[in-house]
Amino acid sequence: MRLRELVGHERPAALLQGSLLSGRIANAYLFVGEEGIGKAAAALAFGRALVCETPEVRPEAGVYEACGTCPTCVLTAAGNHPHLRTIAPDGERIKIDQMRELRHDVSLTAFGGTRRVYLVRNAEAMTEESANCILKTLEEPPPGVTLVLVTESPSQLLPTILSRCQLVRFRPASVAAVEAYLRERQVVPEPHAHFIASLSGGRTGWALRAARHPAILEVRERLLALLAHLPEADPVFAFRAAEELRALARDLTADAEAEAGAEEASAPAPEDRQIRAAAEALLDMARTWFRDLLVLKLAKEAPVVNGDHRAGLETAAARYPLARIHQALEALSQTRHYLARNANVALTLEVMMARLLISD
Amino acid sequence: MKVYCRRKDLYEGVQTVGRVVSGRSTLPILSHVLLQAAEGHLRLVATDFEVGMDIAIPATVDVEGAVTVPARIVGDILGSLPDSEVALSVDENNVVELQCLRSEYTIRGLPAQEFPKLPEVQGGRSVEIEQALLRQLINETSFAVSTDETRALLTGALTVLGDGFIKMVATDTHRLAVSSMPAPGLQVVAEADEAEAGVDSGVIIPARALRELARVLTAEAGEKLQIHITRNQVLFRMEGMSLVSRLIDGQFPNFERVIPKEYQKRLVMNTQELLAALRRASSILPRDSANRVVLRTTEEGLLDITAEAGEVGRAHEQIEVTREGEAVEIAFNVRYMMDMLSITEAESVVIELTGALNPGVVKPVSEEAEGRSYLYVLMPMAIQ
Numbered sequence: 001m002r003l004r005e006l007v008g009h010e011r012p013a014a015l016l017q018g019s020l021l022s023g024r025i026a027n028a029y030l031f032v033g034e035e036g037i038g039k040a041a042a043a044l045a046f047g048r049a050l051v052c053e054t055p056e057v058r059p060e061a062g063v064y065e066a067c068g069t070c071p072t073c074v075l076t077a078a079g080n081h082p083h084l085r086t087i088a089p090d091g092e093r094i095k096i097d098q099m100r101e102l103r104h105d106v107s108l109t110a111f112g113g114t115r116r117v118y119l120v121r122n123a124e125a126m127t128e129e130s131a132n133c134i135l136k137t138l139e140e141p142p143p144g145v146t147l148v149l150v151t152e153s154p155s156q157l158l159p160t161i162l163s164r165c166q167l168v169r170f171r172p173a174s175v176a177a178v179e180a181y182l183r184e185r186q187v188v189p190e191p192h193a194h195f196i197a198s199l200s201g202g203r204t205g206w207a208l209r210a211a212r213h214p215a216i217l218e219v220r221e222r223l224l225a226l227l228a229h230l231p232e233a234d235p236v237f238a239f240r241a242a243e244e245l246r247a248l249a250r251d252l253t254a255d256a257e258a259e260a261g262a263e264e265a266s267a268p269a270p271e272d273r274q275i276r277a278a279a280e281a282l283l284d285m286a287r288t289w290f291r292d293l294l295v296l297k298l299a300k301e302a303p304v305v306n307g308d309h310r311a312g313l314e315t316a317a318a319r320y321p322l323a324r325i326h327q328a329l330e331a332l333s334q335t336r337h338y339l340a341r342n343a344n345v346a347l348t349l350e351v352m353m354a355r356l357l358i359s360d
Numbered sequence: 361m362k363v364y365c366r367r368k369d370l371y372e373g374v375q376t377v378g379r380v381v382s383g384r385s386t387l388p389i390l391s392h393v394l395l396q397a398a399e400g401h402l403r404l405v406a407t408d409f410e411v412g413m414d415i416a417i418p419a420t421v422d423v424e425g426a427v428t429v430p431a432r433i434v435g436d437i438l439g440s441l442p443d444s445e446v447a448l449s450v451d452e453n454n455v456v457e458l459q460c461l462r463s464e465y466t467i468r469g470l471p472a473q474e475f476p477k478l479p480e481v482q483g484g485r486s487v488e489i490e491q492a493l494l495r496q497l498i499n500e501t502s503f504a505v506s507t508d509e510t511r512a513l514l515t516g517a518l519t520v521l522g523d524g525f526i527k528m529v530a531t532d533t534h535r536l537a538v539s540s541m542p543a544p545g546l547q548v549v550a551e552a553d554e555a556e557a558g559v560d561s562g563v564i565i566p567a568r569a570l571r572e573l574a575r576v577l578t579a580e581a582g583e584k585l586q587i588h589i590t591r592n593q594v595l596f597r598m599e600g601m602s603l604v605s606r607l608i609d610g611q612f613p614n615f616e617r618v619i620p621k622e623y624q625k626r627l628v629m630n631t632q633e634l635l636a637a638l639r640r641a642s643s644i645l646p647r648d649s650a651n652r653v654v655l656r657t658t659e660e661g662l663l664d665i666t667a668e669a670g671e672v673g674r675a676h677e678q679i680e681v682t683r684e685g686e687a688v689e690i691a692f693n694v695r696y697m698m699d700m701l702s703i704t705e706a707e708s709v710v711i712e713l714t715g716a717l718n719p720g721v722v723k724p725v726s727e728e729a730e731g732r733s734y735l736y737v738l739m740p741m742a743i744q
Contacts, residue, residue, distance in 0.1 A: 071477065078474040080389045082409040100509060107512035108410060108566065108606040109592040112479035142609050272453055341388045342468040 002065045003045045006038055007181050007204035008173025015168065016046050020064035021057070025050070025115075026166040028138045028147040030123070032154050033170030038205040040121055042170065043148045047084045047117040048076045050146060072113070082111040085118050089125040091330055099126070099133040106137050106145055116145045123149035124156035131158045138164040172202025182211050201305070209281075219248045220285055227289045228312040231319035231358050238353040245349050249278035276339050279349065283332050283339075290328045293317045297325065324358060331355040361425025361450045363397040367460055369417040370402070370446055371438035376601075377406035377413045378431040380572055392428035394475045395448065395456075397421045402448075405478065406431060411569045411605045412478040423449075426472035429456050437465055478604050483549045484559050484590030485521045491585050491598065493541045495577040497528050498570050500539040500734055503699045505567040506532035517570060518612040520562035521546055521589060525731040527562075529615050535696050535738050536618055542731030563589050564612055569605030576601065619737055620721055623712035625685030627655075628725060629663065631709045633679045635701040641667040641675035642694045652741050653694040657687050667694065690716045691741040697722070700736045716740060 003013045012031075019025055029046075033039040048066035049055055052073055056065045066073050075081035085105065087098055102118055110116060120126070138147055138161065149165060151157065173181075179197035181204065196217070200207035210216045226241055233241070253274045292304040296317040304313060320328075335352040339345065374393055381391055394405040402419040405412065427450045437458065438446070447459040454469040498517075506514035511533075518529040526543040529536070548560075573596055577585070585598035596603045638653060645651055645667055656664040663681040668674045690713060701709065706724030713720045722736040 074473055075476055078389070078471075080387060080474050080476055082476055085409075104509060104512070105409070107515075107608055107610075109609045111409060111476075111606055112592070341391075342470065 001041045001045050002068075003042065003049060004063065004065065006042050006045065007208070008177055008202065009038060009042060009170050009204075012042060012168045012170055014062060016042070017049075017062055017064045020046075020049055020055075021059050021062070025146055027141050027145075028149065028165040029168055030154065030157075030162065030165035031148060031150045031168050031170060032152070034152055034172055034201075034203070037170050037172055037203050039152075039170040040119075040150050041205060042168075043119050043121075043150050044086075047119055047146075047148060048073060050115050050117050051076060051081065051083045051113065053113070083113055083116040085116075086121060087118065088121040089333070091333065092125065092326065094120065094122070094126040094130050096127060096129045096133055099130040103133060103137050106141060110144065114144045118145070118147045120147065120149045123151040123161075124153045126157070126161075128158065131161050135160055135164070173204050175200075175202060178202060178204050178207045182207060185211075201307070215251055219252055219282070223248060223282060223285055224289060224306065224309050224312065227286060227356075228309070228316055230356055231316055233357055235354065235357060238357060239350060241353040241356075242346065242349040245279065245282060245353070246275075246346060248282055249275050249345075252278040252281060272345075275345060276342075279339055279345060280336055283336050287329065287332050289313070290325055290332065293320055293325050294322075294329070297322055320358065328356050361395070361397050361427060361448065362422040363395075363402055363419050363448050364422070364445055365402055365417055365419035365448075367438060367441050367443050367446045369419075371435070371441075373402075373404045373415045373417045374431060374435045374438060376576060377404045377415050378435050379575065380408055380411045380413045381406045381431040389428060389470055389475055391430055391432065392470055392475070393431045393434065394426065394428045394472060396426040396472070397448075398424045405475070407476060407478060409476070409606075410566065411572055411603065413572070414478060414602045414604075416600045425450060427454050427456055427469040428472055428475050429467055429469045434458070434467060437467075479593050479606075481588050481590055481593045481595040481604060484588060485546060485548050486586055486588040487521050487526060487543045487546045488584050488586050489526060489541065489543045490581065491577045491583045492579050492581055493543075494526075494585065494587070494596075495574055495579060497526065497539050497541050498574045498577075499703045501528040501530040501537040502567055502570050502574070503703070504530040504532060504535050504537040504736075505570075508532070512608055513564060513610045513612060516564040516566040516608040518562045518615070519565050519587075519589065519594070521587065526587070529562075529612070531613070531615060531618075533739075534693065535700075535736065536615055537700065537734075537736050538615065538619070539734045540732060542729055559589055559591055562612065563591070563594060564608035564610070565594050566605060566608055569594070569603065573603055576603070618719065619735065620712070620714060620719055623685075623714055623721070625683070625688050625713045627657070627663065627688060627711045627713070628682040628708055629679060629711075631701055631704055631706060631724070634663075634709065635698060637665050637677035637679050638694050638698055638701070641665055641677050642698065644672045644675045645669050645694065646672065650741065651693045651695045652691050652744075653697070654689070654691045654743055656689045657681060657683050685713075688713060689743065690720065691743045692720065692738050693741060696738055704734075716743060 003017055006013050031039040031043050049064055052066035053070040054067045056063060056067055072081060076084045087102055090098060175197045178200050179193050182193040182197060196207050196210045226244055288305040292306050292313050293316055295302045295304055296313055306313060331352050335348055338348045377393055390408055396403040400421060401416045404415045441460045441463055444461050449457045454471050456467045456469045458465045458467060501517050505517055514532060520527040523546055524542060524544050525540050527540040529538045585596055588595040592607060594605050594607060641653055646669055649669055653665060653667045658664055662678045665677040700722055704724045706726040708725040709722055710725050711720050711722050717740060720738050724734055
C-alpha cells in the first residue's frame with residue numbers, strides 16, 4: 001500500500017507527502033481514526049517512504065513514496081527492517097518493557113542509513129508507565145528518528161503524549177466515496193459495489209479487500225456464524241471449528257490466487273504462507289467480533305463494527321462473561337503470534353478454538 | 361542449498377552466534393540464524409538489531425543458497441546428535457532438512473532475503489590488537505558501566521583509538537575505570553565525510569556488545585583481531601568471525617575532569633590481602649545495604665578495615681600497608697572496591713587520596729609499557 005492509494009485519506013496523504021518532500025518531518029505523529037479505517041496502513045506507508053533508499057520523488061505532482069523494490073523496501077515489506085520498528089500491544093497492553101526497549105533502541109546509533117521510524121500501534125493500550133517512559137523520546141528524539149503513534153481513541157492517551165505529537169486525522173470515507181472508488185477500479189460487479197460499500201462503514205481498506213475477494217463476504221458470514229455458535233458449543237466443537245477455519249482460510253487463498261498479480265508485483269508466496277496469511281486475516285475478522293462483544297458489554301447502544309449482525313452479537317454478549325471476552329482477545333493475538341512463527345496451522349487453530357469456548 | 365559440514369563445527373557456530381539471538385523479540389526473524397552456503401564454507405549470521413555476529417565454518421557446498429532457521433531449536437537438535445557429518449538442504453518453501461546418520465529432521469525456516477543485512481562498516485579508524493589485550497581492557501572497565509537506562513550515555517564504554525594506544529572508559533557516576541593498552545599501527549581513513557566526524561574522540565560501545573565480544577575473545581597470546589570504528593558502528597573482526605554493534609549516540613561526559621590530578625596521601629598494599637580482607641568483611645553486610653567499609657591507618661603501619669551492619673554485627677580486619685603522608689580515614693563502597701581488585705593481576709595496588717570527601721584513585725603497581733595504564737576512581741562515602 002502506497003500513500004496515494006489510501007482512499008478517502010487524500011488530505012492526510014498529501015500532508016505527509018508534503019512533509020516528506022520538504023524534509024520537515026515532525027519528531028512524533030499521532031494518527032487518529034476509527035478501527036479498520038487504514039491509519040495503520042498509512043503509518044506503514046509513511047514509514048516505508050521515510051526509510052526507503054531510492055524513493056519515488058516527484059515534487060511537481062506532490063509525490064514522495066517508497067520505491068517498493070530496493071533491499072530496504074523488501075525488508076520493510078516483511079516487517080524486518082531495523083529502522084522501521086513496530087510496537088504493538090503484548091496481549092492487551094503495551095508494556096513498560098516494550099517501551100524501555102524502544103527507548104534503548106532510540107539511544108543507539110543507526111544500523112545503517114539515516115532515518116529511523118518507530119510505529120506504535122494501538123497507542124491507547126500503553127500503560128501509564130509505558131507512556132511516561134517515552135515522553136522524553138517523543139519530545140526530543142535524536143536526529144533522524146520519527147515516532148508514529150496510531151490510535152482509535154486519543155482520549156485514552158495522556159495529555160503529555162498528545163501535546164508532543166503532530167495530529168493526523170483519518171476520517172471514514174463516505175459510503176458514496178467508497179462505492180465510487182470500487183466502481184472506478186472496476187474490481188467488483190456493479191450490484192455488489194453498493195452492498196460492500198455500505199457494509200464497510202467507510203472503511204475503504206476493508207471494502208477493497210471484500211471487493212477484490214468476493215469470497216471474503218461469504219467467508220465472513222460463515223466465520224461470524226461459527227463465532228455466534230460458540231457460546232452454546234460443547235468442547236468437541238473446537239476441533240470441528242478449527243477444521244472449518246482452515247477450510248475458510250483455504251477458500252480465501254483460492255480466491256486470492258484467482259486474481260493474483262493485481263496488487264504487488266512480488267513473486268507469489270508459497271502455499272503454506274498464503275494459508276497463514278489467510279488465517280491471520282480470519283483472526284482479524286474474529287477480533288472485530290470479540291471487540292464488538294466487549295463494546296456491547298460496556299455500552300449497549302454503542303455502534304459496532306459488525307452492525308449487520310447486531311442481534312447475534314447481543315445474544316452472544318449476554319452469554320459471555322467479561323473476563324472470557326478478554327481471554328478470547330488474548331487467545332487471538334497469541335495465535336497470530338504463533339502463526340507468524342511458522343507454527344503448525346491446524347494445531348494452533350485447534351488450541352485457539354478450545355480457548356474461545358465458554359465451557360471448559 | 362545443499363551443504364555438508366561437521367556436526368561439532370555447526371553446533372559450536374550456532375551456539376556462538378545464537379548468543380546474540382534475541383529471546384524476547386516480537387520479530388520471528390530475529391530468533392533465527394541465517395545460513396549462507398557459498399565457496400566452501402557455511403556462514404552463520406545472527407542479530408538482535410543491536411549486535412550482529414557472523415561466523416564462517418568449513419563446509420562442502422554442493423548447491424549454494426541461503427535460509428534462516430530458528431536458533432534455539434536447531435541448537436538443541438545439534439547439541440544432542442552424535443559427532444558425524446551433517447547434511448543440510450532446503451526446499452522452495454524454506455523447509456530445511458537436517459540429516460545426521462540415522463537422524464532426520466525437517467525444520468521450517470524463513471526466507472533469507474527477509475533477514476536484515478548486517479551494516480557494512482567503512483571508513484573511520486581501525487587498529488589491530490592482540491585479543492588477550494582487548495579482553496583485559498574490557499575486563500578492567502566493563503564492570504563499571506552503568507545499568508541505569510535513563511542515562512543511556514553511561515550504559516556503554518567510551519572507546520578511543522588513539523595514536524599508539526586504545527583506551528576504554530566506563531563510569532556509573534559512583535566510580536570510573538580508565539584503561540589503556542598500547543596499540544601501534546592506527547589507520548585512519550580520512551574520509552572528508554561528515555559522518556565520520558568526532559570518531560577521533562571516541563565512540564560509546566554498548567555494554568552488551570562488549571560482553572558478547574569478551575566471551576569469544578581468547579586469552580592466549582598471539583591471536584589478533586581488528587577493531588574498526590565509525591560514527592555509527594564498531595566492527596571487531598577476527599579469524600572466521602566478526603561482531604558488529606551499533607553505538608550509543610551522544611557525547612560521553614568529560615571524564616578527565618573527575619580524575620584527581622594530585623594526591624596528599626598514598627597507601628600501598630598487597631592486592632590479594634586487601635581483597636581477601638574486604639571479601640570477609642563484606643560478608644556481614646546485607647546485599648541491600650550501602651555496602652560501606654571504613655579504612656583507617658594505624659600508628660603501627662597497619663590498615664584497619666571495618667564494616668558494620670546494625671542487625672548483623674561488625675567486622676574488623678587488619679592488613680599491612682605502606683603509607684606516605686598523613687593518617688587516613690575514609691569510607692568506600694566495598695563491592696566497588698572488590699570489583700576492581702578481583703580483576704587486577706598486579707601483586708600490589710596503590711590508593712591515592714586527598715581528603716575523606718575527595719575521590720580516591722586505585723591503581724595497580726607494576727612496570728608499565730608505553731601506552732599502558734589503568735586507574736580506577738572511587739567516590740568516597742560518608743563515614744558516619
